[in-house]
Amino acid sequence: MKPPRFRYLRAESVDGALRALADNPDSRPLAGGQSLIAMMNLRLVRPACLVDINRVAGLGYIREDGDGVAIGALTRHNDVKHSDLVRARCPLLTEAYESIAHHTVRNRGTLGGNLCHADPSSETPAVMVAVGATLVLQSVGGRREVAAEDFFQGPYETAARQDELLVEIRLPGRGAEGWAFAEVSNRHGDFAIAVIATTLRLADGRCEAARVVASAVGEHAARLRPAEDALTGGAIDDAAIERAAEAAAGAVDPHSDSHADAVYRRDAVAALTRRTLRRAAERCG
Numbered sequence: 001m002k003p004p005r006f007r008y009l010r011a012e013s014v015d016g017a018l019r020a021l022a023d024n025p026d027s028r029p030l031a032g033g034q035s036l037i038a039m040m041n042l043r044l045v046r047p048a049c050l051v052d053i054n055r056v057a058g059l060g061y062i063r064e065d066g067d068g069v070a071i072g073a074l075t076r077h078n079d080v081k082h083s084d085l086v087r088a089r090c091p092l093l094t095e096a097y098e099s100i101a102h103h104t105v106r107n108r109g110t111l112g113g114n115l116c117h118a119d120p121s122s123e124t125p126a127v128m129v130a131v132g133a134t135l136v137l138q139s140v141g142g143r144r145e146v147a148a149e150d151f152f153q154g155p156y157e158t159a160a161r162q163d164e165l166l167v168e169i170r171l172p173g174r175g176a177e178g179w180a181f182a183e184v185s186n187r188h189g190d191f192a193i194a195v196i197a198t199t200l201r202l203a204d205g206r207c208e209a210a211r212v213v214a215s216a217v218g219e220h221a222a223r224l225r226p227a228e229d230a231l232t233g234g235a236i237d238d239a240a241i242e243r244a245a246e247a248a249a250g251a252v253d254p255h256s257d258s259h260a261d262a263v264y265r266r267d268a269v270a271a272l273t274r275r276t277l278r279r280a281a282e283r284c285g
């Protein structure tokens with residue numbers, strides 16, 4: 001299947017891309033094309049113009065950012081997956097990449113494109129929310145920073161305006177935080193049926209802060225606050241983990257589809273919450 005006709009503009013710089021997006025109100029950036037072209041082929045989206053950002057210099061990098069990491073939006077999945085810096089400073093993202101797509105898709109697809117696509121079953125949004133990432137958006141009018149928690153707004157909907165480019169993803173340093181990612185999917189590399197990404201910070205054996213974030217069981221990646229509340233302030237023992245798992249299952253309102261029904265997805269959320277919390281607690285400190 002071929003996409004509907006569209007105008008093709010190739011940007012050579014960030015400024016050029018931003019100008020093209022501003023001048024063409026029915027345009028979209030084209031990054032790896034792994035999702036956008038498929039959506040166009042299926043007539044799910046019909047942008048009149050694509051602004052190709054693949055040759056824009058300075059949008060593909062992974063570098064230290066204080067204690068954390070800054071990743072250019074055009075960085076390919078496989079470069080993030082195999083980055084020693086990301087593994088050292090945001091191992092939750094590295095762990096999640098074990099479940100994301102296939103080698104050929106990761107060679108072309110970009111982290112920025114993946115986040116802007118905002119597939120409700122995608123793994124990376126859950127990681128971004130769990131670690132408290134910041135997304136840097138740029139337009140001809142300037143730059144702004146959006147917390148990952150506020151970026152994902154619905155299925156395939158984000159806080160980015162049509163004329164904005166996601167330029168950088170900032171992952172904070174993790175200190176002594178514990179972390180774990182787990183998902184259920186039909187086959188390795190498939191989109192998930194349920195995802196949980198967890199971060200935990202303990203002090204004197206008590207939970208100071210917890211994030212339990214779900215994906216694939218709602219309209220977008222979201223914190224499961226009742227599960228977090230069940231953990232904060234207490235010891236992370238079997239009873240607390242069980243309370244959090246039950247709270248997590250009660251906090252989601254999953255859909256049924258041909259891959260799994262809502263009951264299965266809810267049970268998976270409880271199981272993945274248990275599993276990730278145990279691993280995150282072991283990794284604390």
Ligand SMILES: Cc1cc2nc3c(=O)[nH]c(=O)nc-3n(C[C@H](O)[C@H](O)[C@H](O)COP(=O)(O)OP(=O)(O)OC[C@H]3O[C@@H](n4cnc5c(N)ncnc54)[C@H](O)[C@@H]3O)c2cc1C
Binds near residue numbers: 113115122164165
């Ligand atoms: C077979 C297959 C399996 C896959 N499995 C998974 C999986 O398990 N998990 C998963 O998460 N993903 C999966 N994907 C999707 C893959 O990760 C895509 O690479 C990703 O979703 C989109 O990235 P892209 O760079 O290809 O973006 P594109 O397809 O080029 O763009 C996607 C959207 O983001 C917008 N966009 C792109 N870059 C920017 C930017 N810098 N600023 C603003 N807007 C931008 C585009 O306009 C478009 O709307 C799979 C894809 C395929 C084909």
